[in-house]
Amino acid sequence: MSFQINNSNSKAYLFLTLAALFWSGNFIVGKAASFYEIPPFSLNFYRWLFAFLILFPFTFKEVFSNKDYIFQNLGLFFLLGITSITIFNSIVYYSLYYTQVISGILMISTIPVWILFFASVLKIEKTNIFQISGVILSLTGVLFIITKADIKLIKELEFNKGDLSMVIGMLSWAIYSALLRKKIHPISQLATLEIIIICGFIFLTPIYFIEMSLGNKIVLELPFILTLSYVVLFPGIFAFLFWIKGIDIIGANRSGVFLHLMTIFGALMAILILGEKFMFYHFLGAIFIIAGITLSNKVKKNA
Numbered sequence: 001m002s003f004q005i006n007n008s009n010s011k012a013y014l015f016l017t018l019a020a021l022f023w024s025g026n027f028i029v030g031k032a033a034s035f036y037e038i039p040p041f042s043l044n045f046y047r048w049l050f051a052f053l054i055l056f057p058f059t060f061k062e063v064f065s066n067k068d069y070i071f072q073n074l075g076l077f078f079l080l081g082i083t084s085i086t087i088f089n090s091i092v093y094y095s096l097y098y099t100q101v102i103s104g105i106l107m108i109s110t111i112p113v114w115i116l117f118f119a120s121v122l123k124i125e126k127t128n129i130f131q132i133s134g135v136i137l138s139l140t141g142v143l144f145i146i147t148k149a150d151i152k153l154i155k156e157l158e159f160n161k162g163d164l165s166m167v168i169g170m171l172s173w174a175i176y177s178a179l180l181r182k183k184i185h186p187i188s189q190l191a192t193l194e195i196i197i198i199c200g201f202i203f204l205t206p207i208y209f210i211e212m213s214l215g216n217k218i219v220l221e222l223p224f225i226l227t228l229s230y231v232v233l234f235p236g237i238f239a240f241l242f243w244i245k246g247i248d249i250i251g252a253n254r255s256g257v258f259l260h261l262m263t264i265f266g267a268l269m270a271i272l273i274l275g276e277k278f279m280f281y282h283f284l285g286a287i288f289i290i291a292g293i294t295l296s297n298k299v300k301k302n303a
């Protein structure tokens with residue numbers, strides 16, 4: 001029995017590590033997409049359109065056979081789709097037009113703390129002083145990054161809109177992860193992902209058409225094809241499946257810790273591939289974020 005548990009945990013750790021790696025790559029590719037002026041909401045639209053089409057042959061029978069269960073839980077599936085597919089992924093691509101990968105990835109690293117917070121708010125788990133302190137410290141770290149530790153920016157309220165929108169993204173993904181923990185679905189991870197894609201896609205479609213109407217159109221050239229290929233297969237399908245599977249094996253809180261790997265993977269790739277620099281305000285933000293995460297982990301040990 002002990003061997004099976006350890007083996008199961010090892011699989012979860014591998015799944016979650018790969019998910020973090022693929023999502024880190026998503027930030028790099030998303031930033032590259034901004035260089036080629038690939039519209040962010042359109043990129044997200046085609047990412048999930050093709051992910052849906054790829055998964056459809058493998059999931060449609062299970063989805064249709066469980067339609068009664070799906071309709072009974074449609075509200076939850078819509079919330080999962082909106083927070084992950086519609087908001088988070090669109091926001092990431094949009095934010096990277098205006099902010100550094102390192103800034104975005106550091107803010108995303110606070111998500112495990114916010115998962116604990118929203119799990120408490122949604123009455124999925126209890127909270128205590130350690131979690132509250134962790135949220136405050138992590139938020140302080142995020143504020144250092146948003147303000148770039150510059151008093152002048154604070155006084156004049158001249159914040160980078162990419163940083164501000166990334167805050168919305170990180171909160172959205174935290175809500176998604178907490179909701180994913182709320183209920184264990186009697187359907188496969190593939191079918192669950194397909195349902196979430198469909199629900200999120202319903203709300204993403206009008207945003208895509210609005211972006212197109214504003215003159216932001218996709219150009220079918222090699223940069224878009226390569227970008228789309230990566231975001232559909234790796235962060236789009238594989239990472240989501242690995243994340244769902246990891247949560248299924250070891251739970252949302254323990255899984256959330258693996259998102260910290262995105263900070264390492266993302267920062268290294270941003271420095272090596274994009275030539276970004278790790279600034280002093282990144283350092284200040286990281287200190288408070290790490291302190292917040294450490295305190296939040298204390299919740300789990302005392303829960």
